[in-house]
Amino acid sequence: MIKVLIVDDSALVRKLFGGVFGNDPEFEIQFAPNGLEALEKLKVFKPNVITLDVQMPGMNGLDCLDLIMLEKPTPVVMVSTLTAEGAEATLDALRLGAVDFVTKPGGAVSMRMAEFAPVLLEKVRTAATVKVRASARLRERIRHHASISGTTGLRSRPKDQAPALAPETGERLVVVGTSTGGPPALEALLTTLPAGFPWPIVIAQHMPASFTGPLARRLDSICNIRVQEVRSPTVLKPGTAYIGRGDADVIVTRRAGALLAMAAPAEASYPWHPSTNRLVQSAAEHVAPRQLVGILMTGMGDDGASAMAELRTLGGTTIAEAEETAVIWGMPGELVKRGGAKWVEPLPRIADRLMSLVSVHASDS
Template sequence: MIRLLIVDDSALMRRFLGRIFEAEADFEVASARDGAEALKAMRDFRPHVVTMDIAMPNMDGLACLDRIMVEQPCPVVMVSALTEHGAEETLRALQMGAVDFIPKPQGTISLHGDELAPLIVERIRAAASIKVRTSRRLAERLRFRTAAKAPRSASARSTTSPARTETQLPDDCVLLIGASTGGPPALDAVLSALPEGFGWPIVVAQHMPAAFTGPLSRRLDKLCALSVVEVTGPTALEAGCVYIGRGDADVLVTRRNRALMAISAPADPDHRWHPSVDRLVRSALEHIPPERLIGLLMTGMGYDGAAAMAELRALGGHTIAEARQSAVVWGMPGELVKLGGAADVVELAHIGARLLELAQWR
């Protein structure tokens, strides 16, 4: 049985989530009204997974998460409002150790319950299987606290010059990154390792709602030396810049008047996750020779990006899969490895250095 603890000060939300999981034969459910009750339930109920509201009386979700990650680490999924403030707090929770988030239902819960239930169950079931590695989470928490006190300077973000790689890649490559569950902290780790003046443009498809990708891009822009923007309209690709695909849509690479552009396109219903990594990679292949493309597939549930990046490698491009040891969920990168499409399999802490090697950075 999977023991689920639902932490929310709203009786309506506790009942809504409780009914969903009580209908599942393999779940045992308990609930708490605030962070203080949740900490007691952590000791008494010993859940395998927790859903956590953020705004609660007595002890809010972030304070409770902080205690859980130190005292009794387990997978925590935030229940987040689809607002800019809710997005910022959720991104903070992910940096502190939460493994995923689910959006709060909008409008009348009862009208959307049947539609949302399968998606919520899938996310929570996947989260329950995640093994939270205490040492890694502690390192992430300390790094987050340091960053919150003082933004990193450009000189502090890159202190090593990796040896020149045997793989010869052109100077005018484009880096395509796909990520999902666990992606925001992973993006922070990779992008922060790249120095100002990094020679390639970077286009990112991170599975997220539209309310979250703007705050994500602004947060990353503050935390790394590169310029980070959300793609909301046609945007020319420039070296040393990062382009985050808008949530609930797809980000594509195209060419206009010979200039490479990133554009936001309506989500393609033939693809399950958005922004779609598969669609991003295949759009780039239509306009850029494969030997000038690098695909990086990081932590995430499912298989988005695996097929397209395997095609990219087969055509002569270079691909990197995040290693199982560091991925929060080794779904997407694991599928790429299974397809034989990963030229490199690299732990998160070393991906930035590998990219600098491939870029022949000095």
């Protein structure tokens, strides 16, 4: 039995969500119309998962989430809108410890529940398997406050003045795939890299299109390297991370001798978007596999596992996030099960491993 607390100020949404879970004997549900009642039910009902509206009057979803994670850490799935404001708030929620998010159907919500219900059920079932680590969440919050107050040393050198770590010969590239739990994982990885990181990084993060732009801008504001969303064909440059636009795929290609990242229409043969499998396959077509590094981090499903396993077979280097730090060990776990991970590292050590690989390649140049 999965106990679900539905927190939303809309009576209609509570009714519709209640219908989704109430028709399945696997779930026991209770409701709260606001954050204060949610905190009371947290103590009495002791839910396994909470669905939490981002925007509520009085105590909003972020303030409520903050207190949940301090008082009784519980897996939370945020319920967001597809607006810019909703995207920013959702990214804040993921940093504060929310496991995942769903976006409310647009227009008449009741008319689209048949399409929305399976997504909600899958995300809540997945969230119920997650063990929320209060200590990790606290470390992340302290780190975030330090970064915005300027005490971490980030941005110690302007991005446009940062020298490369070492001279490079030949094109080298890092490709990264992640899904559930990905934004905080990307932050942990990218904020650790120096401004002079000598290779481009291309990222497939499963997200809607309205979220990947704000994610890229947020990461760019706190990282030493540049971070940008791929909206059009873009020449890949060292010291820059390129995040694929949501609801599409991001691929690597070549034009006039230059290596580019570009958005490509989502293909039905790839179930998740932006697709990590498609990204890695395209990269291996244009860069020698031995000069590619693939990193697969937290996320449900198996996107990226087959392509990165093949990459390792062809001579590429692959890193999988360890189970101990992954919010969901689906994607990296599948890579490990297939024998496709050269290195299995907890999240705080992935950047160190990547930097050691950079040093090795530089010495071989």
